[in-house]
Amino acid sequence: MSPLTSEREPLLLRSPVSPKTRPGPHEISKSMRYGILAGVWIATFLSSVNMTLVPTMLPSISSEFEKSHQASWLGTAYLLATATFTPLYGRLANVMGRRGAAQLAVLFTGLGTVACGLSTSMEMLIVSRFIAGIGGGGINTISTQVHTIVVSDMYSLRDRGLAQGVASVFNGFGLGFGGPLGGLITDWFGWRWAFLCQIPIFLISLLFTTINLRYVTKGKGKSTIEVLKRIDYFGSFTLLVSVGSMLLFLSTRFNENLPWSDARVIAPLVLSIVFFILFVLVELYVAPEPVLAPFLLKQRIPVLVGMSNFLVSITNFTITYFFPMWFQTVMLTNASIAGLHILPNSLSMSVGSLFAGYMMHRTGKYKMINLIFGIFPFIGTILISQIHENSGWVQSWFSIIPMGFGNAVVLQTMLIALLAHIPESHMAVGTGFGQLFRGIGQVGGVAISSAIFQSKLESALRERIHDPNAEEIIAHIRQNARAIVTLEPELQRIARDSYAVSLKMVFAFASASALLAYIVRLPIPEKDLDSRPRSNSVAPPPSSTLSPAPVPNNRSEEREISPDDSIVTTPDSEIGETDAFPVSSSPRSAMRHKRRLSTFESPDGVMDLESRRIGGSARTGSIDDS
Structure with a gap:
């Protein structure tokens, strides 16, 4: 008889300790790893595309429905849903499993995207964008979680900046290519196809992750009911x-x-x-586990990083949503050309992410590159605000590059600065804290800039139009931006000048946000990335070598779970253990250890708090703010 059982023990209890045939995240084959990453990065790219897809389509959409003054809701609805639901998916992934949560996210995104393409009114389109945003937040969460388990957790904090920089390339490409793709498809096939053509690609992403996301990870968890109760x-x-x-x-x-x-x-x-x-x-x-961790509000560094994230996101999304409009309404270009002016921003963001990651990996420092390149967004927005109808091609195409490069460097360095100033046991809490400010900033960037733009546009049109039918003309110009090209020359000149002065005010708002963000970051101190506050229950990770962390050879001492498994009960007596390398001290205790989803967290704000190693509690905690 096996030493793990006795005649008095039910045989059905043997399954939790039976060896698993599926490998861990460090042992999977290259093809399996590439399949997972392909699915993750495709989903990340598409989710980012959806954030910036709409700007170049706004004139066509709003002109069809005659509601240009409501067009900003197409962006804010998606971003609002993403910001609100992103933290919740960290918990849902623990209940449903990574694959189950990923499938739910893709389902919401797919339904919302199909509904966008089939919308018959602006109101229906806005609601559809909100539904798609619910799924978009989930895709971001699940993608970053899986990326962490397979890649980022293998590296030290110093090396994680480089690994995260590589992952951010796909996010940057998505944010940058959304505008050009939206414009090109709108010009060629109509704006509805810009939504509908995404569905097959989402399905491919889901297929890759469903087939390949089958590794197991060590750890323990709480019951499904306990996890659901802790959702905020x-x-x-x-x-x-x-x-x-x-x-x-x-x-x-x-x-x-x-x-x-x-x-x-x-x-x-x-x-x-x-x-x-x-x-x-x-x-x-x-x-019980708040999205906005109260104890971090008392700490200087997390608050400064949160404020920086908020202002950087305002700057990014203000320019992303209104820069293409300059070329469509003032320069009278088509949607595809207007969207292509965002492409340099995409390329510079990707280069900036890789550059910041490489420099932090090479030097172990983040403050100096932040001081030098953190002023670039302000310079870029000033260049954009000085654009005019007779600007040369250099200013028209390349003035946006300093903003994209600089903000990519800032986001990378601020993420690492935040992680360097909090214990590893509160990584998920801290990054969730910073991500919340970033999400609200994205919504605010579109909403506030739209309010500034519409208010100034109306006053500018009223100052210039004194026709007896002024009210009707003003309403027509505001609600149908594409109608500018059909106006008689004198009225067209008035409309273009009014749009120009309104957009310049929006660009000035972005410049002020970029400068304020730079000032906010100045007090953030330097910290050696080879040392950081740590939880007392966790041993330091391997040194910075860009090599995978060692995997225990004794598989019988690991409680393994699968990405597609749900969480089941773990006794309260075990909660005090470290979850990083749990060890069964006896056959009975081993049989009590149940499956959980994973102990590894995302560096992008996943609030998966069941692990003491890098989960922590958002309700209580302390960090060294030195």
Whole structure:
């Protein structure tokens, strides 16, 4: 009889300790690894494409529905859903498994994208974009989680910057190619096909991950009910209502120019303030694992990194959404040419990510490259704000490059700076904290800049048009940007000048945000990337060699799980153990150890907190802020 059992023990209990035939993340074959990464990076690329797909399509979409003043909702709806639902997928992945959560995310994205292509009204299109954003947040979460397990966790903090830089290339390509692809497809086949043609590629991504995502990882977890109870439902809901109400206020007051006394202006403003207060109270006192970790709000470095992320995202998305509009409405180019002007931004972001990762890996430092290249976004936005109709091709095509390169360097260095100033046991909490500010900044960049643009556009048109039918003409120009090319020469000149002065104000807003972001980052100190605050329960990782971490040879001492397995109960007596390398001390204790999804977390803000190694708790904690 096996020493692991006795006559009094049910045979059915033997399965949890039976050896697994599937390999761990460090043991998978090259073909399996490449298949997983192909699926992950395709999904990441498409999710990023969807963030920036709309800007070059806005004139065509809004002109078809005659609602240009509502066009900003096509961007904010997607970004709002992504920012709100991204943290929740970290928990769902532990309940449903990586593959199950990935399939759910792709389902939402696919349904939303198909609905976008089949929309018959602007309202339906906005709702469809929100549904697609729910899935987009999940794709980002699951992709970064899997990337961490297969790649990033093998490296030290110093080397992780380089590995993350490589992964960020695909995100940068997606953000940069969204505009050009949207414009080209719109010109060739119509804007609806820009949504519908994505479906086969999503299915290919899902196929790659479903077939190859079959490794096992060591660790233990909590029951499904325990994990679900720790999801911050109320906090996510109050954040969604607060930010959504603020967007509605900005739209009704500035996009639709309703008076302050109108209930449609006052009500969303009051709702936004009330639910923001509720969000703060929930995060401070109610949520078991809040999205916004309260203890980090008391720490200087995480707060400064969060503010920087917020302002950088505002700058990025303000320019990304309104720079193509300059060429369509002022220069009267087609959508494809307008979108191609975003392409240099994509290339510079990718180069900047790789450059920052390489420099941090080579020097072990991040502050100096941040000081030097962190001012580039301000220089780039100033160059963009000085653009005019007679600008040469150099300024028209390349003025955006310093912004893309500089912001890519900033995002990489700030991620590593944040991780360097918190214990490894709170990595997921800290990165989730920074990611929340980044997501809200993306929404704010589109919403605030749109409010500035629409408000200035209306006043500029009223100053220049004194026709008896001025109201009708102004409404036509604001609601149908594509109609500018059909106007008579005198009225067309007025419309182009009005759009130019309005867009320049938006670019000035982006410049102010970029400068403020640079000032906010100045107090962040340097820290040696070869040493960092650590949890007392975890041994230091291998030295920085860019080589995989060692894998234990004694497979019987590891409690392994599969990416597609759900979590089942682990006794409370085991919660105090470190989850990094759990060891069964007896046959009975080994049989009590159940499967969990993974102990490894994402460097991009996944709130998967069941691991003490790099999960931690968002409710309590302490870090060294030196």
